[in-house]
Amino acid sequence: MLVALAIAPAGLAAACTGTPAAGPTATGPISSAPPPDPLADHLTAERRLLGSYQATIARYPALAKRLAPLRDDHRAHVTALEQALGLAPTATPTASASPTPQVTDIPPVPAAAAAALVALRNAEHAAAAERAAACLTATDTAAPLLASIAACESSHEALLS
């Protein structure tokens, strides 16, 4: 019997979109300060990583072609985490070379292109490990998002190796 090579079941796509539903704490301001969402730390880290890519591309334009697709992935991560946290998107111009304003502690770009690539690779490695570890105890809603971001960052690390 021939069976279609449909390796993900029907209906899976709807459950696995890259746009997660807003979490229960994401419905707007309330009078008492809610506990910080664990995803907030990951949003900060993704903004910092995005800033590192933007700073590296600004410093070494010759790397732009290679790094731009990876930078764009991190921009998508930032957007998805903002949506998961119920935040309004930060309307940064897509081609902006300046780091996202909320991030102030972007590491300095190394003084050689090769070293800058190593720094990004190391940052991707650390980021993937953080996201994968957090995934283990995350909610059913947040876990797939964190897992996919971790997987993406591991693929970035492989590309930069």
Next chain:
Amino acid sequence: MSQLDALQTALAAEHAVIWGYAVVGAKVSAELRPQVRAADAAHRGRRDAVAGTIRRLGADPALTRASYRLPFPVADQAAALRLALHLEDGAAAAWRYVVAATDDRVTRQTAVTALTDAAIRGTGWRRLVTPAAPTVPFPGS
């Protein structure tokens, strides 16, 4: 979908991927064959591990099919590489679903690792198929 259903789906995906890599291997050049063999071996290991997990949960592991229908004709290396990419994307989707379907940390760790491995292998094929866009932001979604 329960954890068991999700694991059975992941197993069914691994069966399909292993079948698909045989098709891929027949159409790629000799220099790409080690990459195909490595991917095939990794998926066989994943298949055996998840089948063992399903047995420990008291269920019978899903069986492989005699044959599968290809998503498109695979007549040359270019199509074979697209098929390899399709296989890894499918495996990533199945394992991402396991992540959501289980609260068990060991199972979730296994699923995250399998999703990550599929994303890395997918990137290896994607850089040959679409060099300008070698990655996707949310593997498995």
